Amino acid sequence: MLNLTTFRRQAWLWLSAAAAVVPSAQADVILHAFNWNYTEITAKANEIAAAGYKKVLVAPPLKSSGNEWWARYQPQDLRLIDHPRGNKQQLQTLITTLSGLGVEVYADVVLNHMANESWKRSDLNYPGTEQLNNYSANWTYVNNQKLFGDLSQNFLSGSDFHAPGCISNWLDVGHVQYYRLCGGGGDTGLPDLDNNSWVVSQQQQYLQALKNMGVKGFRVDAVKHMTNTHINQVFTSGIKSGVHVFGEVITSGGAGNQEYELFLKPYLDGTGQGAYDFPLFASIRSALSYGGSMNSLVDPGAYGQALAWNKAVTFAITHDIPTNDGFRYQILNSTDEALAHAYILGRDGGMPMIYSDHGETAALDGYRWQDFYKRADIKNMIRFHNATQGNGMQVMGYNDCFLLFKRGKKGVVGINKCDQPVDFWVDSYAYEFNWYKNYVDVLAGNSFNVSSQWFKLTLPGRSARMWLEQ
CATH class of the missing domain: 2.60.40.1180 (Golgi alpha-mannosidase II)
Structure with a gap:
């Protein structure tokens, strides 16, 4: 006592x-509706808005196949929206419905690579002959899902990718940004896009088309694997105007941490964009651990252990942590996770993100984060957060x-x-x-x-x- x-x-x-009073900031809460169907989000729009969420991050709006969650992050085509979670019309309905309730839609975008389809073809022509034939056979439907371009032709070829090769040194910036993300057992990996003028123009048209639909934010997947030059070429001032852009750069700490110094700090300094606040998350994990001290959460930003208030997307869990074996050690126990949510939703600074899935890791975690968005304590924490904005x-x-x-x-x-x-x-x-x-x-x-x-x-x-x- x-x-x-x-x-x-x-x-x-x-x-x-x-x-020391931390400067106040407007930081509305994001719901990461991880791997939700677009129609489900629309059906729950009133419930989401009533719970206090002001933004919803949705599954990558592009062409992809396969029911696995990770298949959403393997683009076959950027020129249309069609995958098991929804299509362009369903996304437009979602945006219109949420916007009418004062809730903005953020899109998860994948710009670093294309789908690994080496198992069925050797060329790097995307979307490839099989998909072009499917487009032709279902032309009316496919054309209704189009964002831009000529869907009767491929839009990428072998010259639009870096040379093949898998990342083997994760602390070598060149390896991480120019080589492929690969699995084991001889997997050739996700073809890594070059930043030539054609690729950049296609990605710009893609983002602008999403903006035209009403998307107000972009989460850039695997941005750690892209050069700042590529990022800045794609995200022109026009594309960035009026939207919130933040990237995923996973680190195990803040200032002084090797991953932070090699990847996250250069990204923040070189692009001006925001990012997941992995330094703060590391501080939270340390503070809540056995032998850790809550002293470290008094003002972690003063020691480089939290991102600037206007750059940070804060969290207690992200989709990568439970779904990837290499990050599962970062899962907090349920009590500590509740304390972490109270901290990020109670403090001033950063934009909190709440993760809610459909039990994609149920075999390991049960259905711990299913319907998490509407858990009573989370909704009440959001109510506190919204009521104290500006203080x-x-x-x-x-x-x-x-x-x-x-x-x-x-x-x-x-x-x-x-x-x-x-x-x-x-x-x-x-x-x-x-x-x-x-x-x-x-x-x-x-x-x-x-x-x-x-x-x-x-x-x-x-x-x-x-x-x-x-």
Whole structure:
């Protein structure tokens, strides 16, 4: 327990921390509707909007085949939208429906490579003879799914790709950006696109067509494997205007981490785009781990362990973590994941993303993230997040076990990772509150009311509290 005497001895430390107020930012919550059918998202549009989401990230809108989730990331053609999760008309209906509810649509885009179809053909003409014949046989339908171009011809050939070869050194920038992503057993990998003028023009037309449909954001898959030159050629000022662009650059830490220094920092500095905040995620994992300290979450950005507030997409889980053997070690246990969500949805800075799937890893994880988007605690955390937008963040107290901070006068967040409860005495003269107002915890329902200089907040063990002014 932290009693009043202990608090007074340590007050100088916490008050000095409170002097640093993180600048506020508008950061609406993204729902990653991972591998959802477009029609399902449309059917649930009202529910999604009512839950407080302001953006929805959808499966890659392109031509792909196969029911496996990873098949969505193996493009056969960028010139039309047609795959098992939906087609162009269904995506347009989705965009129109969500836009009418004030929710924007983000598209997952794949620009680094094309589908690995070496098992059935040796050439690099895309989409290839088989698909062109399918187009011809179903011309009316296919033409209705067209985004741009002449679907009677291939749009890529062998000269549009880097020379074949698999990445073998993941800390060699040249290998990572010019060689192929390959599996084992002699797999020849995903053909890696060159940034010649033809490829760039096709990718620009693709993105512009999606913008014309009403897409307001692009998540760039595998952007770690693209050069900044290629990225900047494709994402012109016109394409970037009015849209949010962020990339996936997986690292295991922030400043000082080799992956960060080789890949994420150069990407951020060289493109001006945003990214998944893997440095912050590493800080969260470290803080919540056995022997870790919540001190590291007071202001991780000050030490290069979180991205700038306006560049970061924050998260507690992404689709790559459970679906790839090499990243599964990053899965938090369910309690720690709930604490992590309270942190990213309670803090100021970054755009939080909530992952919700259909049990793609059920054999390993059960259906842990199925319908996660509408879990009661997540919806209540989003309600807190939306209500405190525009209010700065001020740390009131912390130690190895807990972190307590306020969001202007509007709300207070407390996270206790340890088993034992924490009592914390707050000096209402040092930290401004609205007196005689009820602050109600959106997670457990308890409340406090400020009516004197000192009041006590209790954080039960292994739990979070998010008190919101009523």
